[in-house]
Amino acid sequence: MNVAPYAVAAWLLLVGIYGVVTSRHLVHLVLCLAVAQASTYVLLLGIGYRTGGRAPIFFDIPPGTPVVDPVVQALTLTDVVVEATVSAVLLALAVQAHKRFGSADPDRLGELRG
Amino acid sequence: MTPGIRRGIAVAALAGLGVALLAACLGLPDFGHPRGPYATEVIPISLHERHVTSVVAAITFDIRGIDTLGEELILFSAAAGATVLLRSQRAEEDAREAIERHHALAERTPAPVRGLGAALAGPLLVLGVYIVAHGQLTPGGGFQGGVVLASAFLLVYAAGHFIRGPVSLVELGEAAGAGAYVLIALGGLVFAGAAMENFLPYGTTGELLSGGTIPVLNVAVGVEVCGAIVLILSELLDQAMLRREDR
Amino acid sequence: MTVAVLSLLVPLGAACALAGLAPFTHRRAGWTPVLVMAAAAALSAVALARTAPRLDFVFGGWRPRVGVAFAIDHIGGGLALFVGVLGVAALAVAARSIAAESLAFDALMLVFIGAMIGFCLTGDLFNLFVFFELMSVSAYVLVGYEVRRRAALEGALTFAVTNTVGSILLLVGIALLYGHTGALNLAQIGRTIGPADTLVEVAFALIACGLLVKAAVVPFHLWTADAYAVAPTPVCILLAGAFSELGLYGLARVYWTVFHGSLPAEEVRAVLLAAGVLTAALGAVMCAVQHHLKRMLAFATIAHVGLFLAGLGLLTAEGVAGTAIWVVADGLVKAGLFACVAILHHRFGVVEVADLHGRGSRGVGVIFVLGALAIAALPLTGKALIEEGEAWLPVAMVLVTGVVAGTLLRAAGRIFWGLGKPPPHDPAGDEPAGEDVREGEGGVGLLRALAAALVLGGIAWGFVPGLRGAAGRAAAAFTDQRGYAAAMLDGHAPPLPHVVLAPPGATAYVYALGSLGLALAIAAVGLWGGLRVPAPVEALRRLHNGRPGDYVTWTVLGAAVLVGVFTL
Numbered sequence: 001m002n003v004a005p006y007a008v009a010a011w012l013l014l015v016g017i018y019g020v021v022t023s024r025h026l027v028h029l030v031l032c033l034a035v036a037q038a039s040t041y042v043l044l045l046g047i048g049y050r051t052g053g054r055a056p057i058f059f060d061i062p063p064g065t066p067v068v069d070p071v072v073q074a075l076t077l078t079d080v081v082v083e084a085t086v087s088a089v090l091l092a093l094a095v096q097a098h099k100r101f102g103s104a105d106p107d108r109l110g111e112l113r114g
Numbered sequence: 115m116t117p118g119i120r121r122g123i124a125v126a127a128l129a130g131l132g133v134a135l136l137a138a139c140l141g142l143p144d145f146g147h148p149r150g151p152y153a154t155e156v157i158p159i160s161l162h163e164r165h166v167t168s169v170v171a172a173i174t175f176d177i178r179g180i181d182t183l184g185e186e187l188i189l190f191s192a193a194a195g196a197t198v199l200l201r202s203q204r205a206e207e208d209a210r211e212a213i214e215r216h217h218a219l220a221e222r223t224p225a226p227v228r229g230l231g232a233a234l235a236g237p238l239l240v241l242g243v244y245i246v247a248h249g250q251l252t253p254g255g256g257f258q259g260g261v262v263l264a265s266a267f268l269l270v271y272a273a274g275h276f277i278r279g280p281v282s283l284v285e286l287g288e289a290a291g292a293g294a295y296v297l298i299a300l301g302g303l304v305f306a307g308a309a310m311e312n313f314l315p316y317g318t319t320g321e322l323l324s325g326g327t328i329p330v331l332n333v334a335v336g337v338e339v340c341g342a343i344v345l346i347l348s349e350l351l352d353q354a355m356l357r358r359e360d361r
Numbered sequence: 362m363t364v365a366v367l368s369l370l371v372p373l374g375a376a377c378a379l380a381g382l383a384p385f386t387h388r389r390a391g392w393t394p395v396l397v398m399a400a401a402a403a404l405s406a407v408a409l410a411r412t413a414p415r416l417d418f419v420f421g422g423w424r425p426r427v428g429v430a431f432a433i434d435h436i437g438g439g440l441a442l443f444v445g446v447l448g449v450a451a452l453a454v455a456a457r458s459i460a461a462e463s464l465a466f467d468a469l470m471l472v473f474i475g476a477m478i479g480f481c482l483t484g485d486l487f488n489l490f491v492f493f494e495l496m497s498v499s500a501y502v503l504v505g506y507e508v509r510r511r512a513a514l515e516g517a518l519t520f521a522v523t524n525t526v527g528s529i530l531l532l533v534g535i536a537l538l539y540g541h542t543g544a545l546n547l548a549q550i551g552r553t554i555g556p557a558d559t560l561v562e563v564a565f566a567l568i569a570c571g572l573l574v575k576a577a578v579v580p581f582h583l584w585t586a587d588a589y590a591v592a593p594t595p596v597c598i599l600l601a602g603a604f605s606e607l608g609l610y611g612l613a614r615v616y617w618t619v620f621h622g623s624l625p626a627e628e629v630r631a632v633l634l635a636a637g638v639l640t641a642a643l644g645a646v647m648c649a650v651q652h653h654l655k656r657m658l659a660f661a662t663i664a665h666v667g668l669f670l671a672g673l674g675l676l677t678a679e680g681v682a683g684t685a686i687w688v689v690a691d692g693l694v695k696a697g698l699f700a701c702v703a704i705l706h707h708r709f710g711v712v713e714v715a716d717l718h719g720r721g722s723r724g725v726g727v728i729f730v731l732g733a734l735a736i737a738a739l740p741l742t743g744k745a746l747i748e749e750g751e752a753w754l755p756v757a758m759v760l761v762t763g764v765v766a767g768t769l770l771r772a773a774g775r776i777f778w779g780l781g782k783p784p785p786h787d788p789a790g791d792e793p794a795g796e797d798v799r800e801g802e803g804g805v806g807l808l809r810a811l812a813a814a815l816v817l818g819g820i821a822w823g824f825v826p827g828l829r830g831a832a833g834r835a836a837a838a839f840t841d842q843r844g845y846a847a848a849m850l851d852g853h854a855p856p857l858p859h860v861v862l863a864p865p866g867a868t869a870y871v872y873a874l875g876s877l878g879l880a881l882a883i884a885a886v887g888l889w890g891g892l893r894v895p896a897p898v899e900a901l902r903r904l905h906n907g908r909p910g911d912y913v914t915w916t917v918l919g920a921a922v923l924v925g926v927f928t929l
Contacts, residue, residue, distance in 0.1 A: 002146070006139035013135070013533065014128045017526060017917055021124040021910050022117070026518070029909065033525055040532045047540035048153070051146035056157065056169040059252050063161050069153040070169040072539070074178060075487060077170070078185045079532065081257060082494045085192035086525050088346045089501050092199040093508075093518050095350060099208075101511055106518070106909050107117075115904075115911050124914045127921035134563050134924045135533070141560030142540045150543030155427055180420045180429050184479070184491035187373060188498050191472055194380060194465045195502035282385060289381030296374040300367075302421065 005046035012039035026094035026104040030087050037083040041076050048072030166250040166325040174255065175331045182331075183295055186338055190292045193342035196349040197285075212351065220274030231273020238266035246336035250325040256332040260339025267344050271351070281348065284341050291338025298327055298334065362418040364411065365433055365482060368404035368441065372397060372448075372475035376468040383464040394467040395452045398474060402445030405478065409438040415838060415848045417484065425484075425546050425849050432484030432547070432849055435835030436685055440610055441481040443689050447602045448474035450696050450815060455595035457807055458703050466506065473499040473599065480607055484849060486535055486619075487545045489611060493531070493575070497524050500604065504592040515907055516591035522909040523584040524574055526916055531571025537564040538619070547618040548849035551842060557623045559928055565620050566924040569612055570916075576608030577663050578670060579640040580919040583905055583912040586647075589659035594703035597655060601662045601699060602692030609666065613673050613681065613839070621842045624927075626676055632926055633674025638757055641667030643901070645764040649883070650894050650902060654702050654712040657772060658695065661736070661765045665691055668758055675754075678860045682829075682836035690822045691736070697815030698732045698769070701725050704808045705776070714772050719779030725809060726777025732816045733773060737766035737880040738873040755872050763876045767883025774888050781888030833860040 016036025023029040048069030054061055056070035098104040115123075143149045160172035174182050220228070242263035249255030375397040408416070412433050419428040433441075452470060476495035483489050501524070505517025539545060541560055542553045554561060574581040585605075589597050616629065644664025651657040672684035704725050706712055721729075774780040822828075837860040838844065848854035894902075904911070 001140065001144050003136065003139060005145055006142070007136065010132050010135040010139070013529070014132050017913065018124060018128055020522065020526065020913050021917070022121055023910065029522065033522070033529075036526070036529050040529060040536060043533060043536045044539075046145060047142065047536060048148055048150075049146055050148055055253065057167060057251075057253055058161060058169070059167040063158075067157065067169070069148050069150055070173055071150065071152050071156060071545075073170045074173040074181075075536075075539075077174060077257060078181055078487075078491065081185050082188055082491075082498075085188050085498055086494075086501075086521070088192045088350075089195045089199070089498060090518070090521055090525075091350065092196045092346075093505060093514060093521065096199060096508055097514055097518070101514070115914070120910060120914050123918055127914070127918040130921040130925055131917065134559075134566075134921075134928055137928070138537055138560040138563035141558050142537070148540070148543070150539070152426070152543050152545065159427065176421060177423060177427055178429050178487070181488055181491045183373075184476070184488070184495050187376075187472055187476075188491075188495050190377070190380070191469060191495070191499045191502060194469055195498070198465050198469075198502055199505060199508050285383060286381050286385075289377050289383075293374060293377035293381060296370055296377060300370055300374070 005042065005049075009039045009043035009046060012036065012042060024105050024107065026097060026106055027091065029106055030090045030094060033090070034083060034087055037079070040079055044072045044076045044079070164325050164328065166328055168250055168252060168255070170253070171250045171255050171328060171332070172325070175250075175328045175335075176325070179299070179331070182335070183299060186292055186295055186335055189339060189342045190288065193288060193345045196346045200349040216271075216274070223274040228274050231269055232275060235266050235270050238269060239263060242266060242336075242340070246332055247329065249332040250328045256335025257339055259332075260336040261343060263336065263340040264343035264347065268347055281345075284344050284348075288338050288341025288345060291334045291336070291341060294334040295331060295338070298331060302327070362416065364404050365408035365416065365418075365431065365438075366420075368401050368408055368445070369475060369479050369482065371401045371404065372471040372478070376471035376475065379464045379468040379471070383468065392456055394471055395449060395456060397471065398445060398448045398452050401475070401478070402442060402449055405438065405442040405445045408433065409435065409442055412438050415845070415854060417849050426544065426549055429488045430484040430546055430548075430849060431482045432845065433482050434838045434845075435831065436681070436839045437481045437610075437614070439685070439689075439835065440607070441478045443692060444474060444477045444481065444599075444603045444607075447599060447692060447696055448477075450700070450811060451595040451598040453811055454598060454700055454703050454808060455593070458594060458707050466503075469499050469503055470595065470599075473503060477599075477603055477607055481610065484547050484618075485545055486538065486547055486550060486615070489547075489615070490528075490532060490535055493571075493611070494528060496604070496607070497528060497575070500524075500596070500600070503596045504588045504600075506593055506596070507591065510591065513591040516587040519907060519909045519912055520584045520588040523581070523912045523916055526913050527571045527574030527581065529571075530567045530574075530920055534564045534567030534571065537567070546849070547615070548846040551619045551622065552846050552850070554619060554623050557620075557625065561620070561623055562927040563924055565616075565624060566927045567920070568615055570920040570923055572608045572612040572615070573636070573919075574608070574916060575605065576612070576670070577605045577640075577666055578608075578636055579643050579663075579667070580915040582640065582643075582663050583915060585663055586656045586659040586905060587907055589662075590653060590655045594699055594706065597658070597702075598696045598699045601658060601695045605662060605666050606669065606688050606692065609669055609673060609684075617840050617842055618845055621840075628927065630674055630676045632923070633676075634671050634754075637667045637669070637671030637674050638754075639667065640664070640670060641757065641761045643667075645761045646898060647901065647905070648765050649768050649887075650898055651768070652714045652772075654705070654714065654772065657768060658698060658702070661769070662695065664761050664765050665736075668761060671754060671757075678833070678836040678840045678858075681839055682832040682860070685836065686823070686828060686832050690819045693815050693819030693822060694732050694735045697812045697819065698729065700808055700812035700815060701729045701732070704805055704812065707805060707808065714775050717776045719776070721777040723777060725812070726773055728809070728812050728816055729773045729777065730770060731820070733766045733769035733880070734877065735816065735820050736769065737762050737876040755868070759872050759876045759879065763879025764883060766876065766880035767887065770880055770884035771887035774884060836860060 013036050016032050019032030020029055023032060050066060050068045053066045053068040056067040094104055156173060157169050160166055160169040164172050164176060166172045242259050245254035245262055246256055246259030416433040417430060419425055419430045421428050476492050480492040501517055501521040504520050505513050507513045537560055538550055542550045544550050544553060577585040641664050644660045644667055648657055648660035648664060651660060669684050669688060672680045702712055705717060705721060837857045841858060844855050
C-alpha cells in the first residue's frame with residue numbers, strides 16, 4: 001500500500017514539533033507550529049484523495065463524475081483558518097516579548113519558576 | 115532541563131510517535147480509495163437539494179455550517195486578541211515611529227512601484243469580490259475572497275501609500291460580519307424551524323443567486339475575514355497601515 | 362431544541378454586538394454581559410429541564426449522518442448549565458475588579474463561555490474540535506490580557522504553545538478516525554468503528570492527549586500554574602471550574618460513545634486510574650510548597666482533576682455520577698476561593714502569602730476557611746460513590762484532599778489571622794501589581810457576597826434532594842453506548858439501564874473525617890513547625906520553569922508513552 005502521503009504527514013509533524021522544542025526564537029517557534037499543523041492538512045487531504053477523481057466542483061463537469069472527498073476539504077479549510085489565527089495570536093505575543101523585554105528567545109522566559 | 119537532555123528526550127519520544135503513526139496509517143484504507151459514506155451522501159445533496167455546484171461550499175456553509183460559525187468566531191477572537199495584546203500599551207512614540215518609518219520607506223520606493231501598487235489595488239478588490247460572490251459555484255468563497263480583499267490593503271501599504279480610514283470602521287465591519295452569521299443561523303431557527311437551516315429560495319444551479327443562504331453567508335464571512343485580517347496586520351504593523359482620522 | 366440552540370447563540374451573538382460597539386465607546390459594558398450570561402444560563406436550565414433523558418437535533422434539519430448533531434443528555438446539559446452559572450459569577454467579578462479599557466474583554470469572555478457551552482452539547486467529533494479550539498484561542502488572549510506584565514506574556518505564551526501542540530495531536534487522531542470510518546458523528550463512528558486495531562488505539566491515544574493537555578493531567582499540566590498565576594481572576598474562575606473539567610468531559614464523552622465497545626476496558630481503566638492518581642499526587646505535593654495564592658489554587662485544581670480522572674477511569678456509571686456531582690461542588694467552591702483572592706488583590710494588589718501576612722479581613726477569612734474545609738470534607742455524596750470503586754482509591758483521595766485543604770488552611774491562617782511566621786518569598790510572585798487593579802474599597806462588598814454565595818452553594822449542592830437519583834439516571838444515560846447511538850441514529854431510545862446509587866455509608870464519613878484531620882494537622886505543621894522542602898520536591902519544582910521548549914518536550918513524551926501503552 002502506498003504510505004508515502006502518510007509518511008510525509010508524519011514527518012512534517014515530527015519535524016515541526018522538534019523545531020518547537022529546540023527553537024531559540026519565538027517567530028521560528030510559531031513557524032514550526034505552522035509546519036506541524038501542515039501535517040494535519042496533508043493527512044486529511046491524503047485520506048480524502050480518490051484516484052482519478054476531479055475536484056468536487058461541478059460547474060463544468062457533469063454530475064456523477066468521480067470526485068475526491070469534499071468533506072476533508074471543508075475540514076482542512078477550517079483547520080487552516082484555525083492555524084492562521086493561533087499563529088496570529090502567538091506572533092502578537094512574540095512581538096510584545098521582543099519589543100518590551102528585548103528578547104525573543106523562548107529559553108529566556110524564566111520568570112515563572114516553581 | 116539542559117538543552118542536550120531536552121533534545122534527547124524529544125527525539126526519542128518523537129521517534130516512538132512516528133513509528134506508531136505509521137503503523138496506524140497502515141490501517142487506513144488504501145490511498146486513493148477513500149471509504150467514506152459521508153462523502154458519497156453529501157454530493158447529491160448539494161447538487162439536487164441545494165442547487166450549488168461547489169460541494170465544498172455547501173458543506174462549509176450549509177451542511178456543517180455551525181462549524182464555520184465556530185471557525186469564524188475563532189478568527190474574530192484572534193483579531194480582538196491582536197487588538198488587546200498590541201494596542202493597549204503601544205506608546206504614542208511607537209505609532210509615530212512606525213509612521214515615520216513608513217514615510218521613509220515611501221520616499222525610497224521608486225515611483226513605478228508605487229504606481230503599480232496603487233493601480234493593482236482596484237483589480238485586487240474586484241477579484242476579491244468576485245471570489246466571494248462565486249463561492250457556491252466555483253472554488254473560493256468567503257474565506258479565500260476575504261483574504262484576497264485584505265491583501266489589497268496590504269499591497270497598498272507595501273507600495274508606500276497610506277490608507278486614510280478609521281480603524282473603528284474596520285472593527286465594526288468585522289463584528290458586523292460575525293454578527294450577521296449568527297443572525298442568519300438564528301434566522302434559520304425562526305423561519306425554518308431548525309437553526310442554520312437554509313431558508314431562502316434555492317434558485318437554479320449555476321446561477322449567482324443559488325443555494326439559499328449560502329451566498330449570503332459567503333458575503334458575511336468575506337466581510338468578517340477581510341476585517342479581521344486587516345485588523346491583525348494593521349496591529350502587527352503598529353497601526354501604520356490604517357491611519358486613524360484623529361492623527 | 363430552540364432553547365438549547367439559543368443558549369449557545371445568545372452569548373456568541375452578544376459578543377459580536379459588543380465587539381461592534383467597542384470602537385465607538387470607551388465605557389465598560391457594566392452589567393450587560395452578566396445579564397446576557399444569566400439569560401444564557403436560564404436558557405440552559407430550561408433546555409435541561411426539557412431533556413428527558415436525551416435531546417438530539419441536527420443543525421440545518423439534516424439527518425444525523427450528514428449534518429452536525431447536538432446530543433444533549435443530562436450530564437452534558439447539566440455541565441453546560443454549570444458553565445453558564447460560573448460564567449455569571451466570573452462576569453460579575455469582572456464587572457467589579459477589572460479596569461479594562463474596552464469592551465473586548467467582555468466580548469472575549471462571552472465567546473469563551475459560549476464555546477464551552479457548545480463543547481458540552483455537541484455530538485459531532487469535528488464540531489467538538491472546533492469548539493475546543495474556540496475555547497482555547499479565546500483563553501490564550503484572556504490569560505495574556507494584562508500583557509503589560511512580563512509574567513502574563515510568558516504565561517500566555519507557554520499556555521498557547523502547549524495547548525496548540527495538544528490540539529494538533531487531537532486533530533491527527535480525528536483525521537485517523539475519519540479515514541477509518543468515514544463519519545464524523547460520534548454515534549455513527551461508534552457504530553462503524555469495528556474491533557480495536559493499531560489505528561483505533563493510536564487514534565484514541567492521540568485524542569486523549571489533546572484533551573488531557575486541556576485537562577491539565579500529568580505530564581501535560583505544566584502550563585497550568587503559569588497561566589493561572591497571571592490570568593485575571595474572572596478568567597481563573599472559569600479556567601479552574603470549567604476549562605479543565607471540560608477536557609475530562611470530552612475524553613469521557615468520546616470514550617463512551619466511540620471507543621467503548623472496541624478498546625479493552627481493563628487497559629483503558631488501568632491507564633486512566635494511573636494517570637489520575639499520578640496527577641493528584643503531583644498536584645498535592647506541588648500545592649503544598651506554594652506561597653503564591655493563585656499558583657496554590659492552580660495546583661489544587663490539578664490535584665482535583667487527577668481525582669476526577671480517577672473517578673471517571675473506573676469506567677462505571679457510579680464513577681461518572683460521583684465525579685459529576687463532585688465537579689459541580691468543587692467548581693463552585695473554587696470559584697468562591699478565587700473570588701476571595703480577587704478581594705485580596707483588589708485591596709492590596711498582591712497575591713503572595715508573604716506580603717499579605719496578617720492583613721486580610723476576618724470576614725473574608727471565614728469564607729476562605731469554609732472553602733478549604735469544604736474541599737477536605739466536601740462531596741460526601743460524590744466522593745462516596747467513587748470510594749466504592751477500588752480499595753486503595755479512597756485512601757489516595759483522603760491524602761490528596763487533606764494535603765490540599767491543609768495548604769489552604771495554612772495560607773488562610775497566615776493571611777487572615779497572622780498566625781505563624783511569614784513564609785519565604787515565592788520566586789514566581791516577584792511581579793508588582795498590574796495597573797489594571799482598581800484602588801480603593803469600593804465594590805468589595807459585592808465580591809464578598811459573591812464569594813460567600815459560591816462557597817455556600819458548593820457545600821449546599823451536596824444536600825440537594827434527589828441529587829443522587831438524578832445523577833444516577835444521568836450517568837446511566839451517559840454510559841449507555843447503544844442507547845446513545847439508537848437515539849441519535851434510529852430516532853428512538855431503548856429504556857435506560859437501571860443504576861442505583863447507595864447513600865454515603867459510614868465509611869464515607871470516616872474518610873471525610875480523616876481528610877479533615879489531615880488538613881488541620883498539615884496546617885498546624887505548616888504554621889508552627891519548621892519543615893524544609895525536601896530535595897526531590899525542589900527538583901520537581903524546577904521542572905516547572907516557564908520554558909515552552911521544556912513543556913512541549915514533556916507533552917510529546919507523555920504522548921509517546923500514552924500511544925505506546927495502548928498499542929503494545
